[in-house]
Every structure is written in C-alpha cells, then in structure tokens.
Amino acid sequence: MLDPVLQHWLEANAEALDQGRCDPQQVLGQLAAAKVLGVGVDPRQGGSGASVADAVETVASVASYSLAAAFVFWGQRAFIEYLLHSPNSALRERLLPSLLSGELAGATGLSNAMKFLSGIESLQVSATARGEQGWALNGRLHWVTNLRKGGFVVAAAIDRAEGGAPFVVAIPDGIAGVQRSPDLQLMGLQSSNTAALDFDQVALGRDWLLHEDARQFLPAVRPAFLGLQCGMAIGLARRALQEAQGHLQGVRSVLAQTLEAQRELLADVVSELKAGLLDGRFLGNPASLFKVRISLAEIVGEALQLELQASGGKAYLSEYGAGFARRWRESAFVPIVTPSLVQLRAELQRQARAA
Ligand SMILES: Cc1cc2nc3c(=O)[nH]c(=O)nc-3n(C[C@H](O)[C@H](O)[C@H](O)COP(=O)(O)OP(=O)(O)OC[C@H]3O[C@@H](n4cnc5c(N)ncnc54)[C@H](O)[C@@H]3O)c2cc1C
Incomplete structure (x- = not known):
C-alpha cells in the first residue's frame, strides 16, 4: 500500500510528469519521502526490508499512477541493486545512504x-x-x-x-x-x-x-533489473483493467469475460515472476524471465485496448479521456525499453536454434 501523500501527488501530477510540465527534480524527493526506495533492501544496509518481489509490487503501485515516476523509481532502485551486488563495499557504504534518501540520483x-x-x-x-x-x-x-x-x-x-x-x-x-x-x-x-x-x-x-x-556482473543483476522493470508493465496493466471495469455497463458488459481472462492471466504471470525472483531460477534460465517480460508487454497492450473499447468515444475526448491518452502514450514505452521485445524475441530465437 503506497503512502497516501505519494498517491495523491502522483494522481495530481501524472499528466504533468508525462508532458514535462512537472519539475523533474521533485520526483525522487516524493518517492524518498514515501519510503519506497528502500523496499527490498536489508535494514542493515539502510533499507526497510522485505524482498525484491515486494520492490516489484512497489514499482507497480507507482506505475498505476504514473509511468514516468515509476521509471525514475526503476532507475534509482536498479542502481541501488547494483551496489548491493557489487564487491566494492566502500563504494556501497559511500553511496547507499544518499541514494536511499533521494539526495543523490542513481x-x-x-x-x-x-x-x-x-x-x-x-x-x-x-x-x-x-x-x-x-x-x-x-x-x-x-x-x-x-x-x-x-x-x-x-x-x-x-x-x-x-x-x-x-x-x-x-x-x-x-x-x-x-x-x-x-x-x-x-x-x-x-x-x-x-x-x-x-x-x-x-x-x-x-x-x-x-x-x-x-560478463559476470550483468547476468547476476539481470533478474532484479528486468524484474523491477516488469513492475512498470504490471502497474500500467492493472490500472487500465481497473478503468475498463468501471465502464462495463450496458452493452459494454460483453467485454466482461475478456477482461476477467486478462486479469487472471496477469495474476498468473505476476506470480511466476515473483516466484522466479525469490527462488533464483532466472539466474540459470534467463529465457523464462524473457518470456515473462514479453507476456507482460502483451498484457499491457490488451489492457489498453480493453480500456479503450470499454470507454468508447469518451476515451477520445480530451475532457474525459486525458488519463487514457496518457496511459496509451505510456504503454508505447513498454515494448521498447531495453531489453526490447525485438531483442528478447531475437535472443529466444537464437537460443532455440542453438539448442
Ligand atoms: C523514455 C526513455 C528512457 C530511456 N532511459 C534509458 C535509461 O535510463 N538507460 C538506458 O540504458 N537506456 C534508456 N533508454 C533506451 C532504451 O532502453 C532503448 O535502448 C532505446 O529505446 C533504443 O532501443 P532499440 O534497441 O529499440 O533501438 P536501436 O536498435 O538502438 O535503435 C533503433 C533505431 O532508432 C535509432 N535511435 C535509437 N536511439 C536514438 C536516439 N537517441 N537518437 C536518434 N536515433 C536513435 C537508431 O539509430 C536506430 O535506427 C530509454 C529510452 C526511452 C524511450
């Protein structure tokens, strides 16, 4: 559950964050004040404990309001993860406190x-x-x-x-x-x-x-790098499905079954992601994580389509559809952020040929 102050700030500024009308210097401060940056970091290292799966959920919660803020969060949190995996303990001790407090941007x-x-x-x-x-x-x-x-x-x-x-x-x-x-x-x-x-x-x-x-370090940090990134797709998809649900009256109830199927699919993929992050299986089998990332990107596409169809023409009116239009733009980022869907599909194809 996100801090209500952060929720309110994100809700009020989501549009401005997307379109560049919000001072970008504010974002980290807001995230730090809500204590989200230390989720999944050991309290002995200055974090608030819990697991990397909880950190994914926190990124998802932020993304359900604003993908711009969630991506800043991801950059910061991924950097923190590099320090946690680095053998350079002096560097970790030097940088971690100011990264967790949001004074330094990672x-x-x-x-x-x-x-x-x-x-x-x-x-x-x-x-x-x-x-x-x-x-x-x-x-x-x-x-x-x-x-x-x-x-x-x-x-x-x-x-x-x-x-x-x-x-x-x-x-x-x-x-x-x-x-x-x-x-x-x-x-x-x-x-x-x-x-x-x-x-x-x-x-x-x-x-x-x-x-x-x-070549040693990058594969070791890749599960957290990609897993946290998946949090962005999860949050965006959940929000679009929730918005679609709100429009399912009258003739639009014909979409109810598809909506429920997408919701179930999303929940299954999220469970698979969390289980893999927690039991370490993605380290030895990155292809299974790549498939999760591809599925989530496809679910985001489907969820936005459902929101559009459930809202109908209203989504196209600036007065009512600004939130949808922003999510539509935000969703364009999901397939292209590295590793992009094209890169992942090429990698899976290469592995299949080599097998
Ligand atoms: C909003 C946003 C934020 C990002 N933040 C980060 C980040 O924090 N860290 C990070 O490492 N990466 C970041 N990226 C990069 C992202 O992860 C991809 O690497 C990027 O989208 C290019 O991926 P690609 O492999 O599809 O493109 P490529 O295959 O590299 O390029 C596809 C085509 O686009 C052209 N192209 C690509 N980029 C540019 C450019 N900047 N200017 C002109 N032409 C270009 C290429 O020349 C090529 O013709 C960000 C991208 C976006 C859109």
Whole structure:
C-alpha cells in the first residue's frame, strides 16, 4: 500500500510528469519521502526490508499512477541493486545512504551493456588505463533517465582499449569531461530527466568500480533489473483493467469475460515472476524471465485496448479521456525499453536454434 501523500501527488501530477510540465527534480524527493526506495533492501544496509518481489509490487503501485515516476523509481532502485551486488563495499557504504534518501540520483546507463551481453551491440564507452589509479573514459550513452540536474551517478559498462574483460563502473556527475545533453524531447515520460551523456577523457579512479567483469556482473543483476522493470508493465496493466471495469455497463458488459481472462492471466504471470525472483531460477534460465517480460508487454497492450473499447468515444475526448491518452502514450514505452521485445524475441530465437 503506497503512502497516501505519494498517491495523491502522483494522481495530481501524472499528466504533468508525462508532458514535462512537472519539475523533474521533485520526483525522487516524493518517492524518498514515501519510503519506497528502500523496499527490498536489508535494514542493515539502510533499507526497510522485505524482498525484491515486494520492490516489484512497489514499482507497480507507482506505475498505476504514473509511468514516468515509476521509471525514475526503476532507475534509482536498479542502481541501488547494483551496489548491493557489487564487491566494492566502500563504494556501497559511500553511496547507499544518499541514494536511499533521494539526495543523490542513481541512473542506469546499462541498456547498451545488456545489448552487448546478447551480442547485439558493441560497448559505447571505452577506457584507457592510467596506471594503477584508474582509467580515462571516452564515449557516449545515448539514453539515460534520472540524470537529475542537482547531481547524479550513472552505471555504465566499459570496454578496455587494451583488451580484456569489460568492466562496470559508477560515474559521478561533476567530474571533468562528463557532459549531460539537454533533456531529450519525448512523446511522453518527459519529466524523467532523460538525456544523453558524453565522456571526453574522463579521469575515473578505481574506487568507482562496481565490478571487474561485466560478463559476470550483468547476468547476476539481470533478474532484479528486468524484474523491477516488469513492475512498470504490471502497474500500467492493472490500472487500465481497473478503468475498463468501471465502464462495463450496458452493452459494454460483453467485454466482461475478456477482461476477467486478462486479469487472471496477469495474476498468473505476476506470480511466476515473483516466484522466479525469490527462488533464483532466472539466474540459470534467463529465457523464462524473457518470456515473462514479453507476456507482460502483451498484457499491457490488451489492457489498453480493453480500456479503450470499454470507454468508447469518451476515451477520445480530451475532457474525459486525458488519463487514457496518457496511459496509451505510456504503454508505447513498454515494448521498447531495453531489453526490447525485438531483442528478447531475437535472443529466444537464437537460443532455440542453438539448442
Ligand atoms: C523514455 C526513455 C528512457 C530511456 N532511459 C534509458 C535509461 O535510463 N538507460 C538506458 O540504458 N537506456 C534508456 N533508454 C533506451 C532504451 O532502453 C532503448 O535502448 C532505446 O529505446 C533504443 O532501443 P532499440 O534497441 O529499440 O533501438 P536501436 O536498435 O538502438 O535503435 C533503433 C533505431 O532508432 C535509432 N535511435 C535509437 N536511439 C536514438 C536516439 N537517441 N537518437 C536518434 N536515433 C536513435 C537508431 O539509430 C536506430 O535506427 C530509454 C529510452 C526511452 C524511450
């Protein structure tokens, strides 16, 4: 159950968050004040306990009001997860408190890395060693969310110019050579601090290392990365189905059976997701998690169709249909966020051929 103050704020600002009329600097503060950032983090690490499955539910609750806020939440929470999995305990101790309190924004520049892991794309940031001290970084991340102007740290996977295993670092804002672009202009999710990042001879010390080997680290964090991302689809689908239910009078009751079937399907997929996150099966069998992600994206599409059909022409009127129109735009994000449905289908096809 979300804090009622956060619920109210999200409900009042969902439209503005989507269209860029809400100050994006406010989002993290609101989430932190409602204590959602520490769900699924051990109290000994400063969190509020519970499991990663509870964190998924919390992302879903936020997404049922605003996908823009849920995506900021995801970026922050995924970064926290990287620190929890990192062997660099000094970095964890240094960053975790300010990430949990929302003072520092954590951004996830790992789309490129996840594509790299599947052999789709080469890494776009490379490093030249500077003796024992660290590296000089060069390259670009084309899309990163939660690059808060008041300070951020971004996770990225880095190719070694000299060869050897790519590694994963946290790169802080404010060091020489890190350049944030103006916000990208988007069809929705505009108040999400989404921009590109350029790195020009950025001198980064070894104390910012998250993991020496991206090929070990990324598969280990992938279940939480993807599972938390699934929370966004779950929340959006639940809300669209709930809205559809509210319109099922008269002739529109013909949709009731389809609606119930979608609701049941959603509940089954959510149970499968949570069970897999809790028993660790996705670590050894990522394909089963990819299938969950694909199913959830399809359910979001179906749920939005049902909301549209159940509302009828009313959904098309700005006066009544603003919430639906926003959810429709929000839903366009679900299939394309990395790993996109195209990437997942290609990966499943590749695995099937190899089997
Ligand atoms: C609102 C939003 C927020 C995002 N936030 C993050 C984030 O926090 N972290 C993260 O790692 N990724 C983020 N992404 C990136 C996302 O996860 C995908 O990597 C991205 O949507 C491209 O995926 P793709 O593989 O379909 O595109 P690709 O296959 O890479 O590209 C498809 C086509 O689109 C073109 N294209 C792609 N991106 C751009 C661009 N920026 N400008 C011009 N042309 C482009 C390509 O050249 C190609 O022709 C975000 C994307 C969106 C829409």
